[in-house]
Amino acid sequence: MNPLFISIEGPEGAGKSTILEALLPILSVKRSVVATREPGGVRIAEDIRGIILDPKNTVLDGKTEILLFAAARRVHLLEKVLPALAEGKVVIADRFIDSSVAYQGFAGGVDVEQVKWLNDFATDSLKPDLTIFFDITPEEGLKRVMKNNEREKNRLDLAKLDYHKKVYEGYQALLKTDSDRIVAIDASKSPEEVLDQIINVLYTRFPGEFL
Template sequence: MRQGLFISVEGPEGAGKSTIIKKMADELEGKGLSVVLTREPGGITIAEEIRRVILDPENTAMDERTEALLYAAARRQHLAEKVIPSLENGSIVLCDRFLDSSLAYQGHARGIGMEEVYSINKFAIGDTMPDITLYFDVEPQIGLERIEKNKGREVNRLDLEAIGFHERVREGYLMLLEKFPERIKKIDAGMTFDEVYEQALNVVELYISEHRPVK
């Protein structure tokens, strides 16, 4: 039985979400909450191996549908092995990307179609969806410039896409934001780190205070 809270974090490349949620996890744990910080694709051994295949810059021949199916496969294993057990244990799961990434990237930006990508993932996730999603919104050009400046960040296959692809990704996310306003909360990621962090933490703490997990 699900007793914890499932919080996903979304955004285009260079939005800064990964750094933000690492700090957030530390702060929530400091307040005595049980927090599991994880990511997609990845989080567990099998999914991390799939991640390497998907994001390898050498895999330029990968078909769009193959890409979508690999993401769904990694997602299923991650859910079964890590996310669902953590939720059943009463933890707060902070997940860097989830289904919305596939809908925005493969569904909209790749042109497969959001409904088609959702149908693939419905088989993978069953009824497991985030309780709340933070969408870190930033102009694609700003995000890519941040990646260029951050020499310590991995450069993956998606980073190398043309600007038009990244613009379509953002467009896909904004469509999802409009469709699911109760679940997806927009964070202005174009501001300073501290300002973005404060926005995100306020949203999460308010949600937790209203839906505090059992453990």
């Protein structure tokens, strides 16, 4: 079996974590699947995640964020992603490089080309084989976040709507420039319908890999 690296992206409240939890048992019937997240996935990266998302850390600007994300991404890649791919596994990451472009670039005000360069430096230019974008408007996503009492509200959740609109615009720009890699699914649908969309994308893009 071929190693596969798949990332899932989307605005806050898109439902990525919920769908990933439902998706794993389906894909694991035939393949060995490693699910992970960014920032995080390994101890050092999880420590950095705590710094980035802590609501008390209001002084972090876009450049500080992108440097922290890049450091977390590098150690995560070396300790978890690359070893799994070397073993021929499927790695599914909840967020990867596109998040940095959308959040710290388009919304955070850091030059997008610099964000891309730094990510290429941190990842040795590794790109996912497929990125699934959970397409949902910022308004609907934030409405879900505020309704979910079980979710701890992080620093990015509490940003103003205008910030999240810029994030969404960033993702839309990425969809246009990297349409071969990034596929959008309608995340406003029910969890069951979203899951069906993703399974259809995976089975179409990688025939025979999961069936």
